[in-house]
Amino acid sequence: MIHANPPHQRRLDPERRRVLTVARGGCGCCAPPMLGGGGKNPLQTAPAARPAELRLSDFQPRSMLHVPVTRVEKPAFPVIDVHTHLSWMSETRNGVSLGEAMSYFADPAELLPLMDRKGIRTMVNLTGGTGRGLEETIARFDAVAPGRFRTMTEPSFEQFTESDYPRLQAEAIEHAHRIGAAGLKLLKTLGLYLREGIDQGELVGVDDARFAPMWETCAALKMPVFIHTSDPEAFFLPGNNSNERYEELARHPDWSFYGPEYPSHRDLLSARDRVIARHPETTFVLMHVGNQAEDLAAIAQCMERHPNVHVDISARISELGRQPRAARRFFERYQDRILFGTDAVPAPYGNDVPQQLLGDELYEIYYRFLETEDEYFDYAPAAVPPQGRWSIYGVGLPQEILRKIYHDNAARLLGMDR
DSSP states (O other), X not given: OOOOOOGGGOOOOHHHHHHHHHHHHSSGGGSOOOOSSSSOOTTOOOOOSSOOOOOGGGOOOOOOOOOOOOOOSSOSSOEEEEEEOSEEEEEEETTEEEEEEEEESOOHHHHHHHHHHTTEEEEEESOOOSXXXXXHHHHHTTTTSTTTEEEOBXXXXXXXXXXXXXXXXXXXXXXXXXXXXXXXXXXXXHHHTOBTTBSSSSBOOTTOGGGHHHHHHHHHHTOOEEEOOSOOGGGGSXXXXXXXXXXXXXXXXXXXXXXXXXXXXXXXXXXXXXHHHHOTTSOEEEHHHHHTTTOHHHHHHHHHHOXXXXXXXXXXXXXXXXXXXXXXXXXXXXXXXXXXXXXXXXXXXTTTOGGGBOSHHHHHHHHHHHHOOOOSBOSSXXXXXXXXXXXXXXXXXXXXXXXXXXXXXXXXXXXXXO
16 A cells, blocks of 8 residues: 655655646646746736738738638539619619619620520519600510510609609509519608608608509509618618628718617618508519618518518628528528529629629639528628628528529519420
């Protein structure tokens, strides 16, 4: 039997005492540093001679993660992009598009090679104009490449101050249907820009009764309504150091709707939902996941209450991709009511909004998000994430859901062959 020495007989030389002290404290790298004997104390840092200065706009960090990178050059199924902007009304007054003159961002000859490379069956041009402008847009795109382009009409807000505006608007929708418009598109103009005097006076509410004939005409003609109401929630908050979209709002200060002169984000969406409830026979497609991609539970409640509601994912994979598990459950639950869209705008008009810049890279990012389980990648072709400084994760949807979102849901809604 071995007996331990009594305490008064235990003697350790200095080196052994140091080793035991380190051992009791854990590994050497985690032990308190020995402060004697001179040399640098690892717990102390030397102050910089002069503080480093780096503008936030110049800060472009690159991730050090070593993770798989999957390039998806073509989608699993042909794509119908339900949200592009290939044209725009030429006249705009304080955010309200007016008149019949049109501006065009691209020609079919420029777009078709990209579409063929990226597996895009059809681009839907949402901002096709009204009246003669709409006729010109349809002739320029739909007639030149049948089946590859579909054009939507827009409200005739230049007639809003007329006493019989509701009738005139309904007639304009009927005319648009006769000449081949695929549906009706509303920008965020309604609720945020249109006023009683078009560009002056009180704001006109999304649920204003004067638009009821427009919604009902679309229902009668089976024309889906693609509606953009409100904007990201952060745009209605102060543009200060706690706003996660500070840089985006600094670049685009006119995108801020913070202040008493504007309705709140919640009030705008409540008005939208009242319109949807009043017109159950009208099919509404809520752009940008209804501007509720930050709150999937809320948009899910809207879709549960209103079976006439669909959504598109345009310009919101930045939000969906940073909550991939919740996003995948959303795709699974509403797989028959979600449409593929990008909000794409051709260069040079799209250069200021890289998350919308039409091109190969934009589509490959969307395909990667939907088809892979890749982790922590850019949601836009830009050195700095344009909507917020974060990265996204793929949701890796199964083939049967991909087919619906890429193609079948839109084909059914737009009356196209499947």
